[in-house]
Amino acid sequence: MAPRKIIIDTDPGQDDAVAILLALASPEDLDVLGITAVAGNVPLDLTSKNARIVCELAGKVDVPVFAGCDRPLGRELVTAEHVHGKSGLDGPDLPDPEMPLQDGHAVDWIIDTVRREPAGSVTLCPLGPLTNIASALQKAPDIAERVAQIVLMGGAYFEVGNITPAAEFNIYVDPQAADIVFKSGIDIVVMPLDVTHKALVTQARNDAFRALGNAAGIAVAQMTDFFERFDKAKYGSAGAPLHDPCVTAYLIRPDLFTGRHINVEIETTSELTLGMTVADWWGVTDRPANAFFVGDLDADGFFTLLTERLARL
C-alpha cells in the first residue's frame, strides 16, 4: 500500500518532537507532505523554529515547514513553558536550524495542498491548538470534503483536564477553533489524555531510547528526562506521557489503540469549564457520533514501535 499522505500541524513541544520523529522515520507508512507550526506550547517564532530543529535532527531537511497562526481565533494565547521549558524543547542541546521556513502562510499551504492532492488522500495530524486547521476550514470550506481524516491529540473525558480542572491544553488554548473542527463533518480520531496518560516513558523505556546511541534516540531520552518532572510531580506518574506520538503511532499501527465512536462537543462559553471536551462516552444523549475517541493502547507495543523506528534515524 502507498504511504499515507499527512500534514503535521504542531507546536513543538518535546512530545510533538517525538511524534514528528516517528513519522519521519516511517516513510513506508507515512508521506509527510509538510509541517505547519502553530502557537501553543510556546509562541509561534519558537514552534516554527523547533519544527525545523526536529527535521534536522531526523536528517530530513527537505520537509517543507510553514509558520501559521500566532494566536487563537478569539482569545489571548496561553502557553505552557511550565511544562516544556522556555524554548519549548528544553532538555537536549540542539543546534539552531539551517533549513529555512517556507514562504507563505501555513493556512494557505494547507488549503492549496488539500485542493491539489486527490480528494480523500490527505490526512491532517494536529498536535497542538486547532487554530491553523479551523482557519483553513473557515477560509476554504470546500476542503472539508476532500480531507481523508483528522487524527488529533486533544481533550479528555475520564482524565478531565490538565491546564484547568476541566480542560486539556490543546483544546483550552483555542476552544473556538476546536468547535469548528469537531463540527466540520470530517472523519475525526481523537487521542485524549485518557489514552496519552497511559503512554508513559518509564525509566526502562527511556534507557532503551538512550541505548540506541544515535542522535535522535539520545535527544528523545534527554527530552523525556526534562518533560517528565512536570507529570511526575503533578500526577505521581512513572514518567513523561507521550501525548502527541499517539497520533503518529495510530496512523502506523491503529491496532494498538481502542476507543469508541461517540459524540464530542466543545465548551466555548463557560468561564468555569472553557475548552472542556464533553464526550458522550456512555451514550446518554441522542447526539450523533462525530469522532472516534480513543481510550486505551497497548503501551508495550507502542514503545516497541517507537524505539524500532527511532533506531533508523
Ligand code: BDR
Ligand atoms: C498537549 O499539550 C501540549 O503540552 C502537548 O504537546 C500535547 O500536545 C497535552 O495536553
Ligand code: CA
Ligand atoms: Ca503538542
